[in-house]
Amino acid sequence: MQPEAAEHQPQAATEAAPLAAEAATGQQDASSSGPCPTDAPPSGVAGSEAADKVPPPDPNDPAVQMRINNLSKWATVKDVKHLLERRLGLTGVRKVRKISNQDYAFVYFQSAQERLAADSGINGHKWKGSVLSTAQAKPLDPDRHLKREREGGEGQGGKRVCAQQAGGRGRGGSGEAGEAGGAAAARTAADAAAPLHRLEYAAQLEQKQHFVEKALRRLPREMQVAARSDTQRERWRMPWLSQERLNQRHGLPCPVAPVLPAAATHGYRNKCEFTLGRDEDGSVAVGFTLGTVSHEGFWRAMLARQSFAHADGPPELLLCVAVQAAGLPEEQVASELARLREAFVAPLDPPVRLSLAVRRGAPPGEYKHAGEPAEAEGVETVLGREYIEETLLGLSFRISPDAFFQVNTLGAESLLTLLRAQCSLGPDSVLLDVCCGTGTIGLAMARSVKRVIGIESNAQAVADAAANAARNGITNAEFICAKAEQATRQVLERLTPSELDSLVAIVDPPRAGLHPDVVKALRRCAPLRRLLFVACHAPAFVTNAVSFCRPTSPSFAGVPFELVQAWPIDLFPHTPHCELVTLLERSDLVAEREAAQEAAQAAKQAQAVQTQAAEAASTPTDAAEGGAVGAAAAEGALGAPEESALSRAISSAQAVVASAASVPAGEAEGAAHDHKQHAAQRPLLAEADGAKV
Ligand SMILES: C[S@@+](CC[C@H](N)C(=O)[O-])C[C@H]1O[C@@H](n2cnc3c(N)ncnc32)[C@H](O)[C@@H]1O
DSSP: OOHHHHHHSSOGGGGGHHHHHHHHTTTSOGGGOOOOTTOOOOTTSOHHHHHHHSOOOOTTOGGGEEEEESOOTTOOHHHHHHIIIIISOOOOEEEEEEOTTOSOEEEEESSHHHHHHHHHHHTTOEETTEEOEEEOOOOOOTTHHHHHHHTTOTTTTOOOOOTIIIIITOOOOSHHHHHHHHHHHHHHHHHHHOTTTTSOHHHHHHHHHHHHHHHHHHHHHHHHHHOOSHHHHHHHOOGGGOHHHHHHTTTOSSOBOOOBOOSOSSSOBSEEEEEEEEOTTSOEEEEOSSSSOOOHHHHHHHHHHOOOTTOSSSOEEEEEEEEESSSOOHHHHHHHHHHHIIIIITTOSSOOEEEEEEEEESOTTOBOGGGOBOOEEEEEEEESOSSEEEEETTEEEEEOTTSOOOSBHHHHHHHHHHHHHHSOOOTTOEEEEETOTTTHHHHHHGGGSSEEEEEESOHHHHHHHHHHHHHTTOOSEEEEESOHHHHHHHHHHTSOHHHHHTEEEEEOOOTTOOOHHHHHHHHHOTTOOEEEEEESOHHHHHHHHHHHHSOOOSSSOSOOEEEEEEEEEOOSTTSSOOEEEEEEEEHHHHHHHHHHHHHHHHHHHHHHHHHHHHHHHTSGGGHHHHHHHHHHHHHGGGGOOOHHHHHHHHHHHHHHHHTSTTSOHHHHHHHHHHHHHHHHHHHHHHHHTTOOO
16 A cells, blocks of 8 residues: 555545546446445444444445455364454454365455454464455356356356456456446446445445444443553543443543535545556556456546546646556556556546656555555656645645645545634644644644644655745744654653643544554643544544543653544545544543533522522512522532532522512522522532542
8 A cells, every 4th residue: 555545544445435436426236225334323322232233234245345365274264253353353243254275265344444444454464374465355246146047057057157257357458348347347446445435425424423433432441441450440430431421422432523524525536546566367457456446447437537626727636656566567567657648647638737656665555564554665757747736725735646635625624624623722822733744734723823843754745844834925834854753752842831831732643543652742741731633543543542541650641631522524425434533631621621611500500590589589479489499490500510609509599589578588498498408419429420510
């Protein structure tokens, strides 16, 4: 996988997702739009319980299937299941099919997300002396029964014909066989690159909401798992994750907004990445790593259908073709590229401003040890300019082929707008933009703050970020080229006390999440009280959240954070992926704010009590009843933590009632007192439960 795709977005194949979906339009089988494989559970039901009630996905849906290669020939189904579930900790494995004496197996997952999540766990894992790899399982040919019949039928000695052999290899070519192959291939590629393309957009959003919430629901459990002993587990049971609080939020650790839909669901990409390498039969091919398709017609369909929702001028498209390291002769690569350029890129209609870059490196999807994406060897621009330009919230950005930039420009604007609204910046603020890429987040906020500091490991992206600041006339932003795990602590240590006091951090790490040393550095910086986390993979975020939220220890110094709110945003229609923004605040800040809110609430209710009691007093015959109403209103102040606020409210109600001439003071006092007793007990009981009321 190209480094950029590997780092932040789930699969190389998804780089071209919506285009693939477009390519598939008209070819897909309408009857295949089955039920959403992972319908949202009814509220209040834990994800895992609900999953049992969700109708199983269609096992023929390629989005839930995978082929695992390089297994031991002698491994049994049980061995493979054990490997996946116990050793690799994968979830949603529904069925494993393996024939002994073969070195591969087919695995069916509960959902497309679980299937995609499994990719990174399995690829590169060494098992029984072999390095495992995954591939997209090819869908069964819907006409296979007819074909069998045509060839003599099963049971009559007829030869079994599988889809791949029947023209589904997708090598294009000419004539009828080529066309048929192309159609089958496009369907396969669309399924690989845009697994949700068969679902209505509303159902896609529902699925994403469910996926994000399911991941977030794991946080309390993950905290308990991370605690090593019973004593620790007790300490790790944070009040904000108490059972009572979780029950109130249907198991979620914080409120989760509905997924913000994409403004454009088609043609939203500003970048497409393909792989030029050898196909399974050894011929040179361009296509997606996860798809089986490599044929030219598909390429042409994708490019021709490219359209941009936000194109003010000529739309720009950055095409990256990654050339696999493994054994492609130079001249073959050159001639293949020249052919592609002549045949498909040059005559593009409508024209797009195009940058076609070739990246030489390891095959996409290939990881070094410890999850490090394999380095590309270098980028060569073979057509167009060195970079493309995009506009975000009125700012102009240049983007080099190797630099990260959100592939969905309109979506990136929504993301920035959300971040701007939630980070409470002021003119004195210092914004730390961790994993800043080409500087989008920091530069979008630069005019509202005193200073922006970006940290980014990709040199090309850092050069772009500096150039982007200059081209937008921004002078208060600096960008540091370093790994965040190495630089964050020093950067924070160099800030002045006044800068620290107005520090806000936004972290936007790659898919794997933040390095633990970044979390430790941020936690240790006591003045940093609010943090926005942008995650493109919710499960990885949960792992980081455990480190942010665990109790203080020598390694994880500083007051723990709490999750305050989550906002999923759909930047990748037709794929299972979803950007997730979360606000984390220090526990003591949350406690202060809650106390202030509760006091304000109590004061408001006290005011209401006084008003009601005054009204009651002005109607002498109803005064006793008024006293009771006033006290009942005071009871409504149950949320108030401070008994004093309640007492004051009720006392003043009593005073007003007692002063009503026609009613003996003792009567009104008695009614109010009963309510006060009752009301005062509840916060104490709740406190004993460890809950905040
Ligand atoms: C999801 S992108 C976010 C980029 C940027 N915030 C944006 O919105 O355009 C993650 C970025 O983190 C960078 N990155 C990856 N590993 C890093 C590390 N260890 N330290 C700093 N940056 C890293 C990647 O190069 C990439 O630019």
